[in-house]
Amino acid sequence: MPQTLRVIYSAFRMAMLHWMADPQWVIPNVIAPFVFTFIALTLFKEASGSFGLYAVLGGGMMGMWGNTLYSSGFAIEFEKWQGTLEEIVATPSDLLHIIAGRSISNALFGLTNMIAILLIAALVFRVPLGVASPILFAFAIVLTLLSVSALGLIFASAFVLTRYAQVFTNGLEFPIYVISGSMFPIALLPFWVHPAAYVLGPTWGIEAIRMAASQPNTPEKFWLYIGVMLLITFIYVGMAAFLFKKVETKSRRDGTLVQA
């Protein structure tokens, strides 16, 4: 196995083992999406139209985002608490690859959140979950998951430098639920929020997911949304690689890794 993949796999495996050792830690970052979906479904109960789809897919999206942001923030914070961050940075492996392995692992848990929300919506709220284009739906979800993970990588790189990672983790969760229009069209947001919405990969991802779920014939817009999301995701990965290198160099030079 190439070295990079081996590092990513090892980080992925360690994150899985940590989760299995203390699974209750997943509760804090999945409770909000479940509760928000429940509330939206209750509010939409009497409404006519595709509101159930908005609530359920939005809730799933929020589950992915909550998990990824949590993993990005706390991946670094936990290393600081346990005193292992210096060792990880000192290894010859690239920090980006280690964090990427963890992000993929957490994104995978995020996917399970989404599936759990879909199941609860179908079984408890009897929301019809017929998906018009199942293959495109799965395709859009996987790409959105990767886009969310890539966004998490950018945050993780910044979190290395700060001791306030927890602040950002808590502070960014809800605003992104709002800005990405996870449960309502972003057209409802004030116009000055729109640019922030458009630079978020998940904004395009959730639109593509909704489209694949509700429209049997794939419109051109689906591929446009997927294309824009992919472009944004590549930019995220490039930015994350650049930031990790900068942050790592700065931390080594200043000797302020743990005190940051």
Add this chain to the structure above:
Amino acid sequence: MSILGSLRIFASSAVFSFRAQFGWLYPPMWLTMKLIMSLSQMAFFVFVGQFLVSTNNASTSIIAYIAIGNAVQALSWNTVFSVINITSHDKWDGTLPLLLATPAHRLPLFSGRAMMHVFDGMVSVAISFAYAVFLFGVNLGNADILALIVVVFLTALTMSGFGLLIGGFAFYFRNPLVFANIFTFILLIFCGVNFPVQSLPQPLQFISYIFPLTYGVDAARQAIAGATLSAIAPLLSQMVVVGFISIILGYSFFRSFEHIARKTGNIEAV
């Protein structure tokens, strides 16, 4: 123990438990929770409401309904989340054995822990109401402001009692933080914050009335509509009774688990 001694323990417990939270909840995070989380939570549900309004599935009054509910619920972050987390941090920071070794009377020690969070919660509500009025157009023109202030104070006080109850219960578990998250969020479902309690399935409606916040949100809406203090007094009385029972139950849990912890020698790992 003298009344003066109890008051001293109560006051020092209130101040230290509030100051201690800044060991983990850094001032920027505290401010973040106050300014950003209350706004984004309110905005999220208001936009969900606007989605319904824009498709003619609800009247515009739903916006004020949601904004007011979320403004009052903002105090839960202080009176429930932070209060439950006092137990978490006593465990993480290794201060629990020291606390239990003190000869201080447990009732003022236990109840004092939540008191500063009552006032902190009131500040959160004030900030949230500013958002509700200036960003989401909630009209406080008819409000009985005195009644509203009393409602917010009593809701914060009784909800801190609820926080102590869950904190006392969570004492027995390794990670009370998990309870803090669960109980802060489920209030959004049960307490009539975003939709009337009557929208819940019948068996769940019964659960709603074990939370003081349910009475508080209802009373706040009435006060904003112009109801006087005497008009909402029955609702407030029910809330105070529920809050008082919460404190007594929480104290019983605290004492019971303290006893178990001493007996088994597992103070921090119970």
